[in-house]
Amino acid sequence: MVTNIFSKKLDSATTLFKNEQALYPDFAPSELVGRESIIQTLASIISPAANGMRASNVFVYGPPGTGKTICCKYVLSQLSEYSSKTLPIYVNCWQNDSRQSVLSLISQKAGEVLPRRGISSQEVFSRTLESLWQQKKIPVIVLDEADRLFWGGEDKLLYDLARTWETSKVHSCVILVTNDSELLSKADARVRSSMIGKEIEFKAYTPLELKKIVESRAKIALVDGTYDSEVIALCAAAGARANGDARVSLQALWLAARNANEAGHSKISVDDAKKAFAAQPTSAQIKRERDEQFLEEPEKKLISLIVEQGGSISLSKLYEAYSKKYGASERSIRNYLRKLEFKGLLSTQSTDSNDDQSNSKKVVKVIE
Ligand SMILES: Nc1ncnc2c1ncn2[C@@H]1O[C@H](COP(=O)(O)OP(=O)(O)OP(=O)(O)O)[C@@H](O)[C@H]1O
Numbered sequence: 480m481v482t483n484i485f486s487k488k489l490d491s492a493t494t495l496f497k498n499e500q501a502l503y504p505d506f507a508p509s510e511l512v513g514r515e516s517i518i519q520t521l522a523s524i525i526s527p528a529a530n531g532m533r534a535s536n537v538f539v540y541g542p543p544g545t546g547k548t549i550c551c552k553y554v555l556s557q558l559s560e561y562s563s564k565t566l567p568i569y570v571n572c573w574q575n576d577s578r579q580s581v582l583s584l585i586s587q588k589a590g591e592v593l594p595r596r597g598i599s600s601q602e603v604f605s606r607t608l609e610s611l612w613q614q615k616k617i618p619v620i621v622l623d624e625a626d627r628l629f630w631g632g633e634d635k636l637l638y639d640l641a642r643t644w645e646t647s648k649v650h651s652c653v654i655l656v657t658n659d660s661e662l663l664s665k666a667d668a669r670v671r672s673s674m675i676g677k678e679i680e681f682k683a684y685t686p687l688e689l690k691k692i693v694e695s696r697a698k699i700a701l702v703d704g705t706y707d708s709e710v711i712a713l714c715a716a717a718g719a720r721a722n723g724d725a726r727v728s729l730q731a732l733w734l735a736a737r738n739a740n741e742a743g744h745s746k747i748s749v750d751d752a753k754k755a756f757a758a759q760p761t762s763a764q765i766k767r768e769r770d771e772q773f774l775e776e777p778e779k780k781l782i783s784l785i786v787e788q789g790g791s792i793s794l795s796k797l798y799e800a801y802s803k804k805y806g807a808s809e810r811s812i813r814n815y816l817r818k819l820e821f822k823g824l825l826s827t828q829s830t831d832s833n834d835d836q837s838n839s840k841k842v843v844k845v846i847e
């Protein structure tokens with residue numbers, strides 16, 4: 480019988496992975512290594528809400544890949560399982576970056592029908608609070624990547640949420656999550672004071688913790704016997720090199736397994752893992768990749784064009800190259816650039832100390 484041309488590749492491509500998705504960034508593991516006491520602290524701060532009482536707001540901060548998102552999502556899911564007196568809501572502020580879109584999302588989660596026009600999100604939110612008050616439900620809202628709200632002055636949202644008791648007799652509980660440990664100092668005094676003393680720091684993972692995280696994920700993702708402790712140690716080291724970032728370690732494991740698959744190995748070799756270690760993007764690059772999924776198409780195209788040019792390009796060349804490739808006007812390109820700078824993904828610098836403002840003297844750079 481003639482062998483099908485796809486069979487060899489497919490066979491080898493599926494041998495090492497038992498569950499490849501377990502190594503994707505959005506996988507939610509049931510075991511959170513080394514974060515038991517942090518989870519307990521967070522749960523005890525918000526536990527009054529589970530009994531229909533007022534709970535404090537919480538400020539959660541720490542460097543990338545330290546488990547903030549995964550732990551907050553875990554706590555919310557436990558809360559919804561345990562109590563019907565709360566309405567747990569997770570908001571990614573990269574995706575919902577304005578006060579209006581966050582208020583709409585909260586209303587939607589509360590089951591409020593959003594009319595297409597004629598009524599503001601503020602009014603819909605008031606109606607939502609009214610209905611929460613009637614149901615005696617407390618919204619517990621995780622605002623992840625909350626620094627995003629501060630960039631565009633959308634942090635007034637925090638003030639709205641801090642005042643729900645006064646406006647509607649609804650206690651809301653907000654969990655603010657960010658990389659920026661100084662974020663609270665930029666917040667309204669009232670918001671700040673509602674979080675004082677309720678701060679949870681996620682510290683960078685130690686090499687040993689990273690090892691345990693990689694090991695426990697390898698058990699779920701890979702076929703038994705296809706990796707050994709040296710491979711685990713190398714992947715853990717990739718995360719340790721990126722300042723204790725578990726995301727980097729897990730991506731290294733995924734890359735190592737992919738390398739082994741592509742080479743047709745029945746086991747991940749140390750070389751496969753070393754290759755993954757060497758090719759491993761930094762945590763900033765991984766994060767940028769993740770953030771980019773929320774960008775508009777022209778914004779994505781602009782970034783890839785600059786990356787193709789090695790990460791920086793003069794403004795005049797960028798206008799020329801982009802309009803040649805995609806036919807956009809200089810004005811709309813300027814507009815996208817402004818948005819990307821605002822999102823902290825690009826910077827424009829002048830290369831001329833004599834204050835020459837011409838576009839050829841300005842360089843647009845992708846921020847690493
Ligand atoms: N304690 C842990 N146990 C198992 N997996 C973990 C743990 N901590 C983090 N991870 C994994 O590492 C990755 C990054 O975690 P997470 O997204 O929660 O980090 P983060 O602190 O929110 O990072 P960022 O600040 O960049 O948003 C995820 O894939 C998550 O599953």
Ligand SMILES: [Mg+2]
Nearest residue numbers: 547548549623
């Ligand atoms: Mg996160």
